Amino acid sequence: MSKDLDRVRDQWETLAKSDPFWAVLTETEYHDGQARKDFFDSGRTDVRRLLEVLDRHGKSYGDVAVDFGCGVGRLTYALAEQCKHVTGVDVSRSMIEQAQAGNPFPDRVAFVHNEAATLPFDDDSVDLVISVITLQHIRPALSLRYLLEMARITKPGGHLVFQLPSHVPATRPMPPSLSKAQLHVLEAPTSLEVGESGYVRVGVKNISHGEWLPGQLLNAGNHWRLHGAMFVQDDGREPVRCPLRPGESTEVLIRVMAPSEPGSYELEVDLVQETVAWWAERDSATARVPVEVRAKAPVTAAPVDEAPAAPVVAKTTGDELEMNGVRKDLVYALFEQIGCTVLEATPDERAGGHWLSYVYAIEVGEYRIDINHGI
Missing domain, CATH: 3.40.50.150 (Vaccinia Virus protein VP39)
Structure with missing residues (x-):
């Protein structure tokens, strides 16, 4: 306990x-x-x-x-x-x-x-x-x-x-014909420190010919790519609000965490029906934005007569609320x-x-x- x-x-x-x-x-x-x-x-x-x-x-x-x-x-x-x-x-x-x-x-x-x-x-x-x-x-x-x-x-x-x-409740796999979305990154950090968390705001539009129903374990999630290759497959996840009819849009705010190594990355956003498929595998377009991941700044002792600066962004533990x-x-x-x-x-x-x-x-x-x- x-x-x-x-x-x-x-x-x-x-x-x-x-x-x-x-x-x-x-x-x-x-x-x-x-x-x-x-x-x-x-x-x-x-x-x-x-x-x-x-x-x-x-x-x-x-x-x-x-x-x-x-x-x-x-x-x-x-x-x-x-x-x-x-x-x-x-x-x-x-x-x-x-x-x-x-x-x-x-x-x-x-x-x-x-x-x-x-x-x-x-x-x-x-x-x-x-x-x-x-x-x-x-x-x-x-x-x-x-x-x-x-x-x-x-x-x-x-x-x-x-x-x-x-x-x-038990879900049924959504057919490939419904797995079509238009994704647009509305807001994202341009630079993060290794292990630092940030937020990515994503617009999601249903461009299929059918309604996305509730209870289908439909999430927006992100990957990290380095030089085009997959570096981190699974990072943040947030549910997509459904029902969503054809042509309707919603927004998702995903909490992401920078990879463990510095470099020039692409943060890629996709939709996933959990336990079924990422939609990129069904030829639905993803959205990508560049993010520079910096090495951690060295920790230095603050002068005795100066207070240490407050951190701009808190670091996460890496654990998600279950x-x-x-x-x-x-x-x-x-x-x-x-x-x-x-x-x-x-x-x-x-x-x-x-x-x-x-x-x-x-x-x-x-x-x-x-x-x-x-x-």
Whole structure:
């Protein structure tokens, strides 16, 4: 269990220090801390949609709420407009520090850094727990434990509202006639240091005669070529938003990492249906841009009377955030077993087009299992 927590913590610490807004919402407009107002406005929209689930069942939000996996406070701040006291909890200390620094409700909102498999709240101490785009990055053994913890800290009659993917449905290979795309690199770095991360924004247009349907494991990915030859076959991957009809376009922002050796490279972007084929193999055109990869600059000690310059771009660990799901029937069985009621499970698209994902609304009952102290 501790290894799973360590992995999650380290990955989110890296993302928090390099590009926290984009790490929370991987949309082009939030890259490099852009569109701050829009970013937090999106939290209001998401919280309204989450709470509408309780509205449909005539349920109260209560006064005391917890935002599990709060990041920089996108949902926490918005939830404070609906509840009297809100606490944001996150495994990343850097995320918590940024959330605290920008807290517009210091009298009603608190943030807690938590690296434990338990939650730092007493039994029956909160009315509402929400969680969005967090549990999907935690392995099932640990996410199930957190779900039990959420039930433990919630008062009988209180509620959990959380998003969690179920599974990736079986896919069928897309026929070659549909594997036709027009790719255009809209933005890319011209130079990177060895091992440095950057972003490539790609326009994707469906130029086939058929619709690209959701759930087909369709990604945009990049290779690195040196003197025309393949140097790195697999680097970044990001889902292509589907459905996409013939003639329609979308954009994808791919996080890439420079190769391990300096040189004059071409960064090549292609589409891939995972486990089936790269589309270049089906005569669909790729897109290439030149990128100069520099040797790492020597590390020199800063003069005593000068502070060292802040790094311009953070380095990644090379690990990608993994996606995980818990089958819908298991989520139902878990809460029914501990005396809670599943009010509804609404289909949701936050996990991307490949996953079947749901927003669950749970009413907490009297009978629960405390996984730390028994029944």
